[in-house]
Amino acid sequence: MCNMQKTLKHLDLFTEERMAAAGTPGMAVALTDGHALLHLAAHGLADVATGRPVEPDTLFEIGSISKSFTAIALLQLQEAALVDLQSPVRRTLPWFHVPPGPGLAGQAGSDLITLHHLLTHTAGIVTGTDFSTEGRYEVWSLRDTEATAPPGTFWHYCNVGYKALGVVLEEVTGWPYGEVITERILRPLGMDASEAVITHETRRRLAVGYEPLYDDRPFHRDLPLAPALWLETGTGDGSIASTPADMAAYVRLLLNWGRGRDCRLLTEESFRLLAGRLVPLPESEAERGEFYGYGLQVGREDGHTIVSHSGSMVGYYGAIAADMEGGLGAAVLCNGPGEPMAVARQALRLVRAAREGRDLPLPASAQAGRVEDAGAYAGVYRSAGSDIEMEVVAQDEGLALHLGGQRATLERRGEDCFYAPHPALSRYLLRFGRQEGRVVEAWSGPDVFLRHGWAGTPGGEPPAAWRAYTGHYRCHNPWLGNFRVILRRHRLLLALPWGEERDLVPLAEGLFRVGEDERLPERLRFDTVLGGRARRANLAGCDYYRTFTP
Numbered sequence: 325m326c327n328m329q330k331t332l333k334h335l336d337l338f339t340e341e342r343m344a345a346a347g348t349p350g351m352a353v354a355l356t357d358g359h360a361l362l363h364l365a366a367h368g369l370a371d372v373a374t375g376r377p378v379e380p381d382t383l384f385e386i387g388s389i390s391k392s393f394t395a396i397a398l399l400q401l402q403e404a405a406l407v408d409l410q411s412p413v414r415r416t417l418p419w420f421h422v423p424p425g426p427g428l429a430g431q432a433g434s435d436l437i438t439l440h441h442l443l444t445h446t447a448g449i450v451t452g453t454d455f456s457t458e459g460r461y462e463v464w465s466l467r468d469t470e471a472t473a474p475p476g477t478f479w480h481y482c483n484v485g486y487k488a489l490g491v492v493l494e495e496v497t498g499w500p501y502g503e504v505i506t507e508r509i510l511r512p513l514g515m516d517a518s519e520a521v522i523t524h525e526t527r528r529r530l531a532v533g534y535e536p537l538y539d540d541r542p543f544h545r546d547l548p549l550a551p552a553l554w555l556e557t558g559t560g561d562g563s564i565a566s567t568p569a570d571m572a573a574y575v576r577l578l579l580n581w582g583r584g585r586d587c588r589l590l591t592e593e594s595f596r597l598l599a600g601r602l603v604p605l606p607e608s609e610a611e612r613g614e615f616y617g618y619g620l621q622v623g624r625e626d627g628h629t630i631v632s633h634s635g636s637m638v639g640y641y642g643a644i645a646a647d648m649e650g651g652l653g654a655a656v657l658c659n660g661p662g663e664p665m666a667v668a669r670q671a672l673r674l675v676r677a678a679r680e681g682r683d684l685p686l687p688a689s690a691q692a693g694r695v696e697d698a699g700a701y702a703g704v705y706r707s708a709g710s711d712i713e714m715e716v717v718a719q720d721e722g723l724a725l726h727l728g729g730q731r732a733t734l735e736r737r738g739e740d741c742f743y744a745p746h747p748a749l750s751r752y753l754l755r756f757g758r759q760e761g762r763v764v765e766a767w768s769g770p771d772v773f774l775r776h777g778w779a780g781t782p783g784g785e786p787p788a789a790w791r792a793y794t795g796h797y798r799c800h801n802p803w804l805g806n807f808r809v810i811l812r813r814h815r816l817l818l819a820l821p822w823g824e825e826r827d828l829v830p831l832a833e834g835l836f837r838v839g840e841d842e843r844l845p846e847r848l849r850f851d852t853v854l855g856g857r858a859r860r861a862n863l864a865g866c867d868y869y870r871t872f873t874p
C-alpha cells in the first residue's frame with residue numbers, strides 16, 4: 325500500500341473514531357491541493373430515519389464559513405471603488421445606529437463603526453441572537469443595545485455585524501445577497517452544486533440536520549438526537565449550503581491567494597486582508613498566535629500558516645483549513661454534533677507527515693474517560709447545607725462518581741470540568757474548585773459539594789432581589805432556545821445549555837452585563853416580577869420567558 329493510501333486509511337479511522345465519540349450521524353471529508361481534489365470520503369447517514377447514507381454530492385449547510393464569502397464580495401467592491409472598507413457603515417446604511425455605552429461618548433457607537441470593524445469583529449457590539457427571521461430588522465434593532473468598547477480595540481464575535489455587511493452588499497449592488505454571492509464567487513469557482521441562500525427548495529437536497537433531543541443540557545453521545553428545526557435564511561453571516569467537493573474548490577481559492585480556476589477573484593493585496601493577521605484573538609487563541617482577518621482565522625502549526633474557519637447552523641457543523649506553505653487544504657461537513665475542525669486539522673497533519681516521510685501513528689482510540697490526574701479529584705464530597713454525599717473514585721485510568729446509589733463514569737470536558745451522566749447532575753457540567761492547587765470542592769449548577777475536611781470558601785450573601793431572577797427561561801429562537809439563571813453562593817450566573825457559565829454583573833436594578841470584562845456588550849434584563857419571580861428576561865434584544873421545567 326503506498327504512502328498516500330496509508331495516510332487516507334489513517335484519516336478514515338480518525339474520522340470514524342471522532343464520529344463515534346461525538347455521536348455524529350454523518351460526515352463528509354474532502355482533501356485538495358492547489359490544483360485539484362485529492363480525496364473525498366463520505367461517512368455515516370444523511371438521514372437516520374430512512375438509512376440514506378452520506379454521498380459525495382450530499383448538501384450541508386456551512387454556517388459561519390459563509391462569512392468569508394461575504395468578505396470576498398466586499399473586497400471585490402472595494403477593488404472596483406464602489407465601497408471603502410475604512411468608511412463608516414452609516415455612509416451606506418444611514419439608519420444604522422448603535423448608541424455608545426456609558427462613559428464612551430465620542431469613543432464608540434455607530435458614527436465610528438466602519439465596515440472594517442464589522443469584518444474583523446471589532447465594532448464593540450453584541451454578538452446577536454438571531455431573534456429575527458429577517459436580517460435588516462436585527463441590524464436595525466442594534467439601536468436598543470450599546471457599543472461598549474471603542475471600535476478596533478476589542479475582538480468580540482459578531483453575527484449581526486455580518487448581517488449588516490450582507491445588507492451593505494445588497495444596497496451597493498442592487499442585487500439580493502444570494503445573487504451577489506452566486507455571481508461573484510460560486511459560479512467563477514465552479515461551485516455549481518452550492519446554494520447561496522437556504523430555502524425550502526434547498527431542503528430537498530440537504531442531509532437531514534440533527535440536534536440533541538434534550539436541548540437544555542450538555543450533550544453526550546449516548547443521548548438521543550432528533551431532526552433539527554428547519555429554517556430558511558439568506559443573511560451575510562451564514563446562509564450557504566454546499567457539498568464537500570465544492571468546498572474543496574473554495575479552499576483552492578485560499579491556497580492560490582485569491583485565484584480561481586479560470587480567473588482571479590481577488591488581488592493579492594485584497595487577499596492579504598481576507599487572510600491577514602489583522603486582529604489578535606483573545607485569551608487561549610492569542611497564546612497560540614491566532615489572528616482574525618476578514619471572516620477567516622489565521623494561525624501557525626509546525627511552522628506552517630493555517631487559514632481556517634468553522635461554521636455551525638441548526639443541525640449542521642463544518643470546518644475548512646488550508647496549509648498555505650504546504651499547499652494542502654481540507655473541508656469537513658457534518659449533519660449533527662461533531663468535531664469537523666479536529667478532523668480537518670488532523671487531515672493536514674497526516675498528509676504533512678506522509679510528505680515528510682515521518683511515521684503515521686494509528687489514530688488513538690477515543691479516551692474521553694481517561695483522566696491522567698484522577699487521584700487529585702478522588703474523595704468524598706458533601707452538599708453544602710445538606711447531608712447529601714457524593715463520592716468520586718479513581719479507577720481504570722479514569723473517574724467514577726457514586727451518588728444516591730447510582731454510579732456514573734466522568735468524561736473530561738475541560739480543565740477541572742467533567743460531564744457526569746447521572747440524573748441528579750445531567751443539566752450542568754460538574755466542575756471542581758481548587759485552593760492552593762488542591763481540589764477542595766465541586767459544583768453542578770447551583771449545588772456546591774465540599775470535599776471532606778474542607779470548610780468552604782467565605783463569601784458574602786447575594787442581594788435578596790437576585791432570587792427572583794433564578795430559573796429556566798425559554799423562547800422559540802432555534803439558535804438559543806433556552807438558558808438557566810442560577811445563584812451559586814454570592815454569584816449570579818447565566819448557565820447556557822452546552823455547559824458554559826458566565827457571570828452576571830449588576831449594572832442597574834434588573835439589568836446585568838453578561839461576563840466580567842467591562843468591554844463585553846451583552847446585557848440580560850429581567851422584568852415582570854409576579855409571585856416573587858421574574859417572568860421575562862431579555863438577552864441582547866431577544867425575549868425569553870420563564871418556563872415550568874427546572
